[in-house]
Amino acid sequence: MVAVKDLNDRSREILRRVVESYLETGDPVGSRFLSRHLPMSLSAASIRNVMSDLEALGLLFSPHTSAGRIPTEAGLRMFVDGLLEIGDLSEEERRSIERQVSGQHKSVEDVLDEASKMLSGLSHAAGFVLAPKYEAALKHIEFVPIDPGRALVVIVTEGGEVENRVIEIPMGLPPSTLVEATNYLNARLRGKTFEEAKTILAREMETQRAELNELTSRVIASGLATWSGSKVAQSDDPLSKSLIVRGRARLLEDVHAMEDLERVRLLFDEIENKRELVQLLGLAEQADGVRIFIGSENKLFSLSGSSLIISPYMDQQQRVVGVLGVIGPKRLNYARVIPMVDYTAKLVGRLIN
Numbered sequence: 001m002v003a004v005k006d007l008n009d010r011s012r013e014i015l016r017r018v019v020e021s022y023l024e025t026g027d028p029v030g031s032r033f034l035s036r037h038l039p040m041s042l043s044a045a046s047i048r049n050v051m052s053d054l055e056a057l058g059l060l061f062s063p064h065t066s067a068g069r070i071p072t073e074a075g076l077r078m079f080v081d082g083l084l085e086i087g088d089l090s091e092e093e094r095r096s097i098e099r100q101v102s103g104q105h106k107s108v109e110d111v112l113d114e115a116s117k118m119l120s121g122l123s124h125a126a127g128f129v130l131a132p133k134y135e136a137a138l139k140h141i142e143f144v145p146i147d148p149g150r151a152l153v154v155i156v157t158e159g160g161e162v163e164n165r166v167i168e169i170p171m172g173l174p175p176s177t178l179v180e181a182t183n184y185l186n187a188r189l190r191g192k193t194f195e196e197a198k199t200i201l202a203r204e205m206e207t208q209r210a211e212l213n214e215l216t217s218r219v220i221a222s223g224l225a226t227w228s229g230s231k232v233a234q235s236d237d238p239l240s241k242s243l244i245v246r247g248r249a250r251l252l253e254d255v256h257a258m259e260d261l262e263r264v265r266l267l268f269d270e271i272e273n274k275r276e277l278v279q280l281l282g283l284a285e286q287a288d289g290v291r292i293f294i295g296s297e298n299k300l301f302s303l304s305g306s307s308l309i310i311s312p313y314m315d316q317q318q319r320v321v322g323v324l325g326v327i328g329p330k331r332l333n334y335a336r337v338i339p340m341v342d343y344t345a346k347l348v349g350r351l352i353n
Contacts (some may be wrong), residue, residue, distance in 0.1 A: 001058050004082030011037060014050050015059060019079040020070045023295075023331050028068025053345060068329075073330070080292055080334055089339050096120075097344060102351055109163060111351050115324055115344055121335045125328025137193055141185045142177040151178060158191070174241040290342045295330055307332050311345035316353045326346060 004012065017037060018029045031047040037048075051069050061074035062068065071079065089097075101111060101119045105200040112129040117237045119127030140156040149171050155163040171180075189197045309332065310325030325341050326332070 001079075002059070004078055008039065011044070011050055011054060014047060015054055015071075015075060016079060016083045017082070018051075018054075018060060018069055021071045023333065026331055028063060028070050030068040042303060073297070076294050076330060077297070080294070084334055086335050086338050089343055093340075094343060096346060097340070099346065100167065101347055104193040106351075108352050109165060109200075111323075111348060112322075115348050119324065119326050119341065119344060122340055123326045123328060123332065125326045125337075127324070127326055129324040130322050137191050138189050138197070140189075142182050143182070143190065145175050145178055146299060148172070290338050292334070292338070305330060309334070309337050309341050311341045313349035317350070321352075322348075 004114045007015065014034060016170055017034055021027070021029045021033065031044040031051065033158050034047050035042060042050075050257065054075070055062070055069060057175070058072055059078060060069040061072050097118060098191060100112045106114070116127040116129045119314055121127075135159045140154070142154045144152040144154065144170050146152055146166065148264050149168060151167055153165045153167055167329065188200060192200065256301050262322065290311045293310075295305050298308050306328050307330045308325060312323045314321040315321045326337055328337075
């Protein structure tokens, strides 16, 4: 892949101007606009030639038949890594963040909640915080319905600490489902730390994969279904394959086959949900300073074409205990959001300690 150092000064400057204009307006950028704003004197024809070269390198593309270009994900990545000029927050901006996030008698939950709201408000995108990993053993977890679409999660550790969190749940979810979730988690996680709970989750995923392979082998052997897909379909991960159901008329007569296929579907959903959760947790643990994921670089949000800017926050022993950041469109104001996320993470780290 081409690097910034591989471009000459003229190409770097044109790429930078195209990206900056696109991030500000969202519109394709043409040679006439660039000829008026470049610090160097270039004809429109020369600019068009450079833009064509950048398009051939996969850094720009034309969204329609006009001569204007916008950056590709590769172009945005090059801009962020090598051309973006990141400023620092002003003292007033720092004080404003501190006033909103900190405060006397605020619990850890309040600090994290305020940090999420503040990041969302200042970035005009979605702010999020992944809460600290608790080392204390769990004593009890309970889900309490508040209103349609929301529930309260009560976490009690064996040390007597209590954390309450409000989460969003699917609309119309019956209260019995929350009771089942409470019973399921308490039966498996009581006396375990969150780190141990993650290990249990991974083990259950492997068990479900084995069950999925057994079930699919059964329905394929009976001629009721078949795998299809690309060469990836030959991998060991059943989620890389596509299950095509055949003989639907026979299914109506075979109750066991219908039950097997329904279990296959449920296992696909369960494993996929757990895999996405583990991926997000992994981002928290692997992060070292601010990290930026643009579009398809992060599979968790690739379909929405979103960008993710995250930073871990540390405890007093400089261990990563959580992560916060911003999820938004690829047209995020990176120069403003990156230092904001970085400073907020350091502030939250100080406050929760």
